[in-house]
Amino acid sequence: MTSAQPSPLDDRLQVLHARWAQYMAGGQLEQFIEFAVAVNSLVEHFNRLRLPGLVRLCQGLENAVLARIGDASSHPMEAQERIALQRQIDALFGSVATSQTVAPVRRTGERAPARELDWVKPRNVWIVVAEGRGEVADGLQSQLQYFGFKARRVDWCAGITPDEAPFAMLFIPAGIEAQADELHYIEACRKACPASQLFCLGAAPAVEPIVTLMRAGIDAALPADEQPSMVINRLLDLLHTEEQDKYRVLVVEDSRVAALVICRTLGEHGIDSLAIGDPGELLDALRTYRPDLILMDMHMPRFNGVEATRVLRQIPAYHTLPIVYLSGESNIGMQVEALRLGGDQFLIKPFNPVLLAAVVKTKIARFRDLQRSTCIDGLTGLFNHAAAKARLKAMADDAAADGGRFAVAMIDIDNFKAVNDTYGHPVGDLVIRGLAWLLKARLRESDLIGRYGGEEFLIALPGTDAALAQTVLDRIRADFAALPHAHPGGTLYATFSAGVAAYPELDTAAALTEAADNALLEAKRGGRNRVETAPA
Numbered sequence: 001m002t003s004a005q006p007s008p009l010d011d012r013l014q015v016l017h018a019r020w021a022q023y024m025a026g027g028q029l030e031q032f033i034e035f036a037v038a039v040n041s042l043v044e045h046f047n048r049l050r051l052p053g054l055v056r057l058c059q060g061l062e063n064a065v066l067a068r069i070g071d072a073s074s075h076p077m078e079a080q081e082r083i084a085l086q087r088q089i090d091a092l093f094g095s096v097a098t099s100q101t102v103a104p105v106r107r108t109g110e111r112a113p114a115r116e117l118d119w120v121k122p123r124n125v126w127i128v129v130a131e132g133r134g135e136v137a138d139g140l141q142s143q144l145q146y147f148g149f150k151a152r153r154v155d156w157c158a159g160i161t162p163d164e165a166p167f168a169m170l171f172i173p174a175g176i177e178a179q180a181d182e183l184h185y186i187e188a189c190r191k192a193c194p195a196s197q198l199f200c201l202g203a204a205p206a207v208e209p210i211v212t213l214m215r216a217g218i219d220a221a222l223p224a225d226e227q228p229s230m231v232i233n234r235l236l237d238l239l240h241t242e243e244q245d246k247y248r249v250l251v252v253e254d255s256r257v258a259a260l261v262i263c264r265t266l267g268e269h270g271i272d273s274l275a276i277g278d279p280g281e282l283l284d285a286l287r288t289y290r291p292d293l294i295l296m297d298m299h300m301p302r303f304n305g306v307e308a309t310r311v312l313r314q315i316p317a318y319h320t321l322p323i324v325y326l327s328g329e330s331n332i333g334m335q336v337e338a339l340r341l342g343g344d345q346f347l348i349k350p351f352n353p354v355l356l357a358a359v360v361k362t363k364i365a366r367f368r369d370l371q372r373s374t375c376i377d378g379l380t381g382l383f384n385h386a387a388a389k390a391r392l393k394a395m396a397d398d399a400a401a402d403g404g405r406f407a408v409a410m411i412d413i414d415n416f417k418a419v420n421d422t423y424g425h426p427v428g429d430l431v432i433r434g435l436a437w438l439l440k441a442r443l444r445e446s447d448l449i450g451r452y453g454g455e456e457f458l459i460a461l462p463g464t465d466a467a468l469a470q471t472v473l474d475r476i477r478a479d480f481a482a483l484p485h486a487h488p489g490g491t492l493y494a495t496f497s498a499g500v501a502a503y504p505e506l507d508t509a510a511a512l513t514e515a516a517d518n519a520l521l522e523a524k525r526g527g528r529n530r531v532e533t534a535p536a
């Protein structure tokens with residue numbers, strides 16, 4: 001992007017800065033709370049970008065701020081406390097500035113345009129290897145390169161210049177318990193590269209050594225036996241930062257002022273909300289707004305929040321929808337009763353905005369995780385058959401509505417029965433995973449990748465015509481054919497065949513899938529290890 005518009009990160013930093021300045025000038029509790037909200041919003045932003053080093057720094061500031069909220073009488077804070085906070089803010093801004101010059105270029109959340117350049121996503125990864133562990137590093141380096149990473153070996157304790165910080169650093173220490181000098185080096189790397197992901201490979205499977213590594217700045221410590229496959233999958237997942245739909249909260253609240261304050265607080269945390277004043281409208285609002293959570297008042301005219309909750313819990317579609325009561329009700333017996341009758345949590349008014357946002361976000365994150373787990377294939381982490389089919393239909397409908405180009409491909413691993421029969425089912429599973437990860441590595445965030453059957457995959461490429469889809473898939477086909485898969489006696493190679501069909505030549509999801517399937521059969525008939533396009 002070349003535009004001079006401020007990024008969402010710049011916006012957040014400016015807000016944080018302005019609110020701190022307002023508090024320093026006014027010294028009011030309300031201003032401090034506004035500042036706390038801005039810090040929290042920055043933590044969330046770094047979390048979403050998966051920048052653990054910055055999350056940690058920012059959380060340090062957030063904890064310091066939350067500890068000082070107190071009440072109106074604790075503000076303005078003592079000069080010493082303000083100086084301490086100012087130092088933390090300066091340190092945070094300094095680290096953000098460093099990481100902005102080196103942060104991986106990505107993650108804007110914008111849909112990637114269908115340009116050739118976008119199909120390959122090289123990422124630089126450093127493998128920091130201790131003496132005597134070169135063999136592990138070699139294997140990992142060649143595997144990473146197959147999945148599109150630029151992997152470079154770095155000797156333990158080599159000097160780090162932040163302006164070349166990598167997307168990820170993989171530390172391979174000499175033994176399973178990192179030594180003091182190794183930990184110091186990890187600390188130095190963490191400091192120099194706040195936006196990088198730091199992994200330690202081959203950690204001892206016990207709490208204390210892993211905590212020690214995490215304190216030094218490691219984001220994930222991986223056990224020795226799962227190393228290469230786990231690392232590659234983790235890295236690929238990190239590349240696919242999901243730009244999620246905004247969280248949606250339905251506020252059921254008869255006081256218009258209270259509803260306004262609640263919606264404003266949620267809005268400041270990037271949460272969408274809709275307020276209704278009458279619980280009688282609840283079912284209609286649920287159908288049309290599809291919230292991730294309900295914030296329910298207890299006492300309303302006509303019927304109360306607990307009665308409304310009991311009605312919802314009788315409807316299967318709303319059994320697991322989180323319901324949080326937000327009420328002035330201070331009677332503990334009533335609160336317990338409200339929870340027993342279907343509520344998930346009770347918050348008291350007047351509410352702390354940071355706590356309200358934290359409760360809402362964590363409940364929604366778990367709810368969405370639960371929903372997602374029903375869509376994901378356990379072996380590959382891709383969409384399962386039903387989810388892929390549903391998403392394909394939505395994408396085809398979108399393409400039909402806006403007249404955009406759109407290609408669909410069916411992929412099937414060749415002679416896969418022979419792989420299973422010769423090397424065993426677990427090795428067959430590794431080959432399936434290898435293809436899944438290669439697809440994840442080579443396709444864009446806006447593309448759909450689903451595991452359609454055992455060794456069959458469904459791909460959808462928005463903004464792409466049949467010719468470009470054929471080129472892209474053919475490149476992936478050639479790379480897959482060259483990808484070595486480990487088995488107990490050495491390595492094996494596999495191939496796949498694919499069929500491509502495109503919109504607008506075919507204009508429904510069903511017609512596209514059927515045509516891509518027929519083209520796939522044609523590729524199989526033609527000798528396998530090839531990509532065929534359906535006739536226009």
Ligand SMILES: Nc1nc2c(ncn2[C@@H]2O[C@H](COP(=O)(O)OP(=O)(O)OP(=O)(O)O)[C@@H](O)[C@H]2O)c(=O)[nH]1
Nearest residue numbers: 412413414415416417418420425426428429454455
């Ligand atoms: N390891 C493993 N095998 C699977 C899985 N799902 C399906 N399969 C196997 O995949 C094989 C598919 O074989 P076939 O449909 O005969 O096709 P093929 O041998 O790949 O031959 P062509 O498709 O004609 O190239 C069957 O042996 C299935 O048991 C899985 O999750 N893991």
